[in-house]
Amino acid sequence: MGETLKIAFVYDVIYPWVKGGVEKRIYELATRLAKKHEVHIYGYRHWGESSTLEGEGITYHGTLGVKKLYSSGRRAILPPLLHSIKLVPLLSKERYDVIDCQAAPYFTCYASKTSRSPLVITWHEFWGDYWSNYLGKVGLVGKLLERGLFNLTDNHVAASLKTKKDLHNAGLRKDITVIPNGVDFRRIQEIEPSSYQSDIIFVGRLIKEKNVSLLLKALALIKEEIPDVKAVVIGDGPERQHLESLSSRLGLKKNVEFRGFLKRHEDVIAFMKASKVFAFPSLREGFGIVVVEANASGLPVVTVDYNMNASKDLINDGKNGFIARVDERDFAEKILIAFEKRRRMKSVSMNIASRYDWDEITERLEKSYLSFLP
Structure with a gap:
């Protein structure tokens, strides 16, 4: 595989400033891919006022500084929405071979779709009807946004076989590649x-x-x-x-x-x-x-x-x-x-x-x- 790719990972929070499973996955994959490819990560600006940061062969792009990730025990909705709005001009001015956008928060996938670059959506979970349990009637909005991702691209990756099955059961009829998480x-x-x-x-x-x-x-x-x-x-x-x-x-x-x-x-x-x-x-x-x-x-x-x-x-x-x-x-x-x-x-x-x-x-x-x- 001699081809060098220009790859962008899109999420909201970034490792090591926030330590969770999804951000750790992105970090581990990005640092290894960066040995051969050009790798960028888009997320919140955890590191200060500078819009970009270089580290371990990766270019980090920050959109906004966020002090509180949670509101009333749940991930706050406004920060990822503002983050996604700021992503549109950033991603539109760059051309990538692949934009790998994590499915949640869903707004970022819609923002990534405005780019001219091929989009891959990586699914870590599929919530479906769980949205109603999580937010009551308002959960219908989350459910619709989640289902809308099915039509944004033909390229879908699931982090587990369970998530792949959930997506198929929900009606996603496109091929889904399972790429699990890992450990060093x-x-x-x-x-x-x-x-x-x-x-x-x-x-x-x-x-x-x-x-x-x-x-x-x-x-x-x-x-x-x-x-x-x-x-x-x-x-x-x-x-x-x-x-x-x-x-x-x-x-x-x-x-x-x-x-x-x-x-x-x-x-x-x-x-x-x-x-x-x-x-x-x-x-x-x-x-x-x-x-x-x-x-x-x-x-x-x-x-x-x-x-x-x-x-x-x-x-x-x-x-x-x-x-x-x-x-x-x-x-x-x-x-x-x-x-x-x-x-x-x-x-x-x-x-x-x-x-x-x-x-x-x-x-x-x-x-x-x-x-x-x-």
Whole structure:
């Protein structure tokens, strides 16, 4: 593949200023693609007043500075709308071989369509009827905007097989290429465990959909059998205060530590490696990179069986983790089983995670881009 491409990734937030699954995916793919191709990333201007920033072979384009991503516990709507309006003239004046726009927030895809460049839409989730649960009657607008993306391009990528199935079931009849998320498997093996040891660890944004309250209620049950059980919660978000209060009410103040966001990804992995079981009760995941990272760190993962949780598809039940019902007692039981069997599950978990190395996934994406070219 000797052809050099000019590639643009379009989203709203950018790694490492914001640490989430989608922005981490873009970063990992972009840094690898930039070794051979010209790569640009468009998003919020996290770094100050300058409209552009160079780093690791990537040109970052910032539209507006955003101080608050969330409003009333949900991602705010106005910033991505303003961001998309500012994207139109920026993307219109450049010609790219590929614009890879993340499906949500949907406004950015419509803005990207105004460019003369071929558009790829990468789907991390498909919400459909869930919009009504999320916003009530107003959710109809989100549902219509989401469905409208079907007609913007023939080039669609899904981050998981579940999302591909959801899109097909919703009526998207075009070819959908599955390009999963991944991990830097070799780098994870090099990281030393943290000196802070725990029995159970959770990593993720503290929002309602992550369902961390289920973990806390399960911990209260586990404490009945293991009084000194120690759990650590890595991450921050609008639910943190509520979760800390719930932890106190459940009598878990000495058992659970909330560490907030860790700036260095290596520190997150180090905390994982110093733990025994990764607990992930999330109800809504387009993929779940942290699940693969936990497996790569040698931890079995306990997640939940929920229709919008694609991370359960990463678990081979009993091999690299367990899938529990959305019930604190069953979740607690599965954690205890994982705790008992963790040593024999370690090598299997790591072997499964090794299949998701970013280098291989980047090659697959590069081939897809070339197939999308006119």
